[in-house]
Amino acid sequence: MKNKQLIYLKKPDNTFPDSAENIFKVSESQITLKSLKQGDFVVQVHYVSVDPVMRVWLSGAETYYPKLKQGDVMHCFGVGIVIYSNNSQMNVGSQVFGNLGIQQYSLVDKSRRKMVFPLPQQQDFPSIKLIDYLNLVNNGMAAYMGCIEVCQPKPGQTILVSTAAGATGLLVCQLAKQKGCKVIGITGSNRKCDFLKGVIQIDEAINYKTQNLSEVLKNYKIDMYFDNVGEETLDLAIRQINQKGRIALCGAMGNYNDYNNRKGIKNYLMIVLKRIFMKGITFTEVGEKMPEVLEYYSNSIKEGQIKTYIEEFESIEKLPEALKFCFNGDNIGKVVVKIQDISFEEACKEVFKQNSLSSL
Amino acid sequence: MKNKQLIYLKKPDNTFPDSAENIFKVSESQITLKSLKQGDFVVQVHYVSVDPVMRVWLSGAETYYPKLKQGDVMHCFGVGIVIYSNNSQMNVGSQVFGNLGIQQYSLVDKSRRKMVFPLPQQQDFPSIKLIDYLNLVNNGMAAYMGCIEVCQPKPGQTILVSTAAGATGLLVCQLAKQKGCKVIGITGSNRKCDFLKGVIQIDEAINYKTQNLSEVLKNYKIDMYFDNVGEETLDLAIRQINQKGRIALCGAMGNYNDYNNRKGIKNYLMIVLKRIFMKGITFTEVGEKMPEVLEYYSNSIKEGQIKTYIEEFESIEKLPEALKFCFNGDNIGKVVVKIQDISFEEACKEVFKQNSLSSL
Incomplete structure (x- = not known):
């Protein structure tokens, strides 16, 4: 063969x-x-x-x-x-x-x-095609664990999502909208901003390449942050987050390119004083939770609330x-x-x- | 008057x-x-x-x-x-x-x-003298929230405690010993190391002023870290901590002296990959929990397990x-x-x- x-x-x-x-x-x-x-x-x-x-x-x-x-x-x-x-x-x-x-x-x-x-077999979750599992297993588990279990979104609360148009970010945005949250996405092009606001219908989309992220974020108080980049973006989120804010740490795009020249998280004292809850997430964590999470996605896809x-x-x-x-x-x-x-x-x-x- | x-x-x-x-x-x-x-x-x-x-x-x-x-x-x-x-x-x-x-x-x-x-009135907790509340209210609440609620110590697990001989650290060390943990304390003098090992009977005491903290810590894998300093010490703890480690962020002695020249937490990627849980703690958080926590201390003091x-x-x-x-x-x-x-x-x-x- x-x-x-x-x-x-x-x-x-x-x-x-x-x-x-x-x-x-x-x-x-x-x-x-x-x-x-x-x-x-x-x-x-x-x-x-x-x-x-x-x-x-x-x-x-x-x-x-x-x-x-x-x-x-x-x-x-x-x-x-x-x-x-x-x-x-x-x-x-x-x-x-x-x-x-x-x-x-x-x-x-x-x-x-x-x-x-x-x-799961095709007949178990007919709303999920085989190709969808590439998005739902690793990205989907991280998105669910980070957005639902770490951030614990409640209706009316505000979540900031970095790499919002990426494989994980798009699921986080949809999960948070489904929970009735205000969603602010950070991404790297106007095309992606348009997609996020037009198709995913999040509330605000920031192009970090053309806008001054630090200044723009001053307009928002956030309850939760789903982080995929680390570094300065994480520090800005810590600056803007409310007391008892929740932060899911899910990726480190800002670390991959220049690992030896990391700037670090400087706003340590604010994590203490604001009593922030932070947790690292990798998709490997969810092992026994996978059936439950896939069932959640299957139902949400069937009801048209989430799409890959x-x-x-x-x-x-x-x-x-x-x-x-x-x-x-x-x-x-x-x-x-x-x-x-x-x-x-x-x-x-x-x-x-x-x-x-x-x-x- | x-x-x-x-x-x-x-x-x-x-x-x-x-x-x-x-x-x-x-x-x-x-x-x-x-x-x-x-x-x-x-x-x-x-x-x-x-x-x-x-x-x-x-x-x-x-x-x-x-x-x-x-x-x-x-x-x-x-x-x-x-x-x-x-x-x-x-x-x-x-x-x-x-x-x-x-x-x-x-x-x-x-x-x-x-x-x-x-x-509480004197007759409610006779084992607690008025002066003790100065240690048990703010330090005691932070120690309890950080050590018990954030770190969730289990018998046989290892906790690292910075500023271990301080007002909060000594309570954390005793709480963790009470829970059957191995306790490693970091402090700034041999006198305090002797006190920690001799009187509090923790398992290891490190004098960060005379020992190379980075090298010494390589000998330990830790499950939990109670942090009072931030900066490099926190990074070293993140390096040594096991998968799913818990870190209580309770103070920032390392930040107070030179706030504008902070080095930051560099080991961000390890927080993600090790799926570390971190939470900032201040004593103001515990409001309605105070009666419960003071009762815990009152009983522990009466039984001779904890001392101010x-x-x-x-x-x-x-x-x-x-x-x-x-x-x-x-x-x-x-x-x-x-x-x-x-x-x-x-x-x-x-x-x-x-x-x-x-x-x-």
């Missing part, structure tokens, strides 16, 4: 994301189903997600995934369907999420088992282009690369066909 | 605390009980507390108390007994706490009413000396200045005597 893969060649240099083309090659390998050991299974990869954390993986840093070595298949968060299984826990036809590698077919053997987990926004690139070859798009902040919502575009029903037929053969 | 008072003369200069003598004068005024309006009452002041926040008041900063002007009686947290009352809510003989002013008798009129509140540690200076004239002692970090526990040293019973007799006269 032929398997097209995106292979990691080398660390990005300072010209990243411009140099994104030079750090990968597209290659083809072969999967032999006969080689599957007890517990192994094969996933047909449908979509992979393009995320800021990819830059960390590309740098060869220690993370929750194995360090990338030259010649490895590039890490990703991906979704797909099990098409062949030698694992009693993982049925053929199951929807899965995880580090499937950027490739057409992912052989999930012992080395990869802990990085892949089952999703996805910008789709077609084919493995477009991955470098998608990375540039994401790192230049051109995206509204989630950036996704399509690996293969077949419906759930087609995938099932494919599964049936594949299983009628003893080897491919 | 003669009333000796400590009068504020001018802002401290850079030589503070050495210059503490020059910023006050001791003076005498007169209280005429006939001038008491409906709602007014008079408190015989027994003890006043010497606190880091006094420096903020002395600078004429905006706080929860009126800005000090030349000629005003110096602000304080004080305890005393009501000896004359034209207020139906405030009985003669009641124990009170609040900004009584550093003086022998405090006429609590409309301007001062919101700054003074009743304490108080360094006492005698007489109003010693206030500048006590301030120097406190700001040079020479104190173990709470620094208190005695205004008048009479027992509760004697105070009651005094009350009786005073009340038998129509005016004094």
Whole structure:
């Protein structure tokens, strides 16, 4: 069975994301189903997600995934369907999420088992398409934990959201609107401001590249802040937040580019005097909460209160282009690369066909 | 009725605390009980507390108390007994706490009413002496909220405590020991280290002035941090803390001296990735919880599990000396200045005597 893969060649240099083309090659390998050991299974990869954390993986840093070595298949968060299984826990036809590698077919053997987990099945949450899970699992969990559990929004309260038009931010804005809050979003272009005010219908959108954030924010008293950037923006939020304010710390876009030259959070004394509650959030935290959170999103999507926004690139070859798009902040919502575009029903037929053969 | 008072003369200069003598004068005024309006009452002041926040008041900063002007009686947290009352809510003989002013008798009129509140009566918590409330109300509330409610200590877990031999720190250390935790204290002298290990029996005491805090802390993984200093110490705690660590932010000794040259909290990304929970605490927060917390302390003191540690200076004239002692970090526990040293019973007799006269 032929398997097209995106292979990691080398660390990005300072010209990243411009140099994104030079750090990968597209290659083809072969999967032999006969080689599957007890517990192994094969996933047909449908979509992979393009995320800021990819830059960390590309740098060869220690993370929750194995360090990338030259010649490895590039890490990703991906979704797909099990098409062949030698694992009693993982049925053929199951929807899965995880580090499937950027490739057409992912052989999930012992080395990869802990990085892949089952999703609800299509019939359980019909309002959620397979591609949506790329937005709802990691971004959606962080948005829910940060916005609902840390910020505890109440009707009429005001929330400030940074990177408001991003994959996580758009969900936070919608969750907060759903809870009856006033939402102020910070983003990096007039196009995104227009989208936030026109489509998502948040109350105020600030373009931090053309407006003086410090001055503009003086017009608002906020109850909650969902932070994706850290640094000065976080300090400004601490300055503007009310007594007993809640802050979800969810990302550090302001830290990624210049980690050794961090300015730090200076308004420490205000955190004390205002009795602010701050909590760091990562999507890995939510483990056992996932069914509950996905059910929340499923219902909200069905009722039209929340929508996923996805910008789709077609084919493995477009991955470098998608990375540039994401790192230049051109995206509204989630950036996704399509690996293969077949419906759930087609995938099932494919599964049936594949299983009628003893080897491919 | 003669009333000796400590009068504020001018802002401290850079030589503070050495210059503490020059910023006050001791003076005498007169209280005429006939001038008491409906709602007014008079408190015989027994003890006043010497606190880091006094420096903020002395600078004429905006706080929860009126800005000090030349000629005003110096602000304080004080305890005393009501000896004359034209207020139906405030009985003669009641124990009170609040900004009584550093003086022998405090006429609590409309301007001062919101700054003074009743304490439990002596018979309610016989294990707590009047002087103890100076340690248990503000420090005790912050220690309880920070250590018990924010840090949520569990047996066998490790807590790091900064300014561990201070008025708040000593209570935190004892609360955490009571909960079965391993306690690591940071303090500024070998004398205080000896006290912490020998008397309070915490597990490790670090002298940050003679030891390399960054290196020493590498030996410990901590679950909780009670912070009184901010800045680099907080960053080191964030570096050492485990996943899902809890941090109570309670003071900013590291910020007071050089507010305009703050280094900031640099380890922002670790707060996110470790999913750390941080919360600012001030004693003003606990309002309705006070009875519950004081009962907790009362029981713990009765059972010998917690003890207040108080360094006492005698007489109003010693206030500048006590301030120097406190700001040079020479104190173990709470620094208190005695205004008048009479027992509760004697105070009651005094009350009786005073009340038998129509005016004094």
